[in-house]
Amino acid sequence: MLSDMQRGPGFFLAIVVALTVAVMASGCAEKPPIRMVYAAGSVKIKGEPAPNIMIQCMPDGIDGPTSSAITDQTGRFVLKTDDGLEQAVVGKCKITLIDMNEGRPAQGEKVPPTRIPAQYAAVGPRGLSDEVRDDGKAIDINIVE
Numbered sequence: 001m002l003s004d005m006q007r008g009p010g011f012f013l014a015i016v017v018a019l020t021v022a023v024m025a026s027g028c029a030e031k032p033p034i035r036m037v038y039a040a041g042s043v044k045i046k047g048e049p050a051p052n053i054m055i056q057c058m059p060d061g062i063d064g065p066t067s068s069a070i071t072d073q074t075g076r077f078v079l080k081t082d083d084g085l086e087q088a089v090v091g092k093c094k095i096t097l098i099d100m101n102e103g104r105p106a107q108g109e110k111v112p113p114t115r116i117p118a119q120y121a122a123v124g125p126r127g128l129s130d131e132v133r134d135d136g137k138a139i140d141i142n143i144v145e
Contacts, residue, residue: 034064039079039088039132041139042071043097045115049075050143053116054098057088057139060129064089070100079132079139088132095128095141096121117145 039057043050049071056068057079067088069077079088097120105111119126120143130139 035090036087044142052100059089060092
């Protein structure tokens with residue numbers, strides 16, 4: 001058996017590094033994997049299908065990508081991630097809606113009314129929220145204002 005003097009400083013440094021790594025690894029719990037599922041739904045305005053509305057679904061309190069879509073002529077959508085996968089993060093989400101038909105008038109011209117109230121175009125206390133569920137329940141939004 002080697003004495004402490006025969007082992008040298010490199011041996012003790014290796015022990016310190018190994019112990020440090022072991023302590024750090026034991027304190028770092030792995031995050032649960034992000035669960036992603038197919039998510040679809042519809043947007044209606046006063047009960048009527050709302051075509052050409054962009055919907056963004058941002059995970060609320062969960063790390064994960066935002067999913068978005070633009071409604072078709074029947075107001076239906078399928079959420080997709082930025083890389084084109086038809087899926088969204090399971091859990092609560094904040095939702096924003098943007099009217100893609102909204103025109104930008106020339107300077108001095110009257111701004112046409114939008115179909116979507118301003119509070120739904122940004123995340124905030126008066127904004128929209130919902131939940132992406134893994135049971136296939138649709139995200140159906142009806143704007144009544």
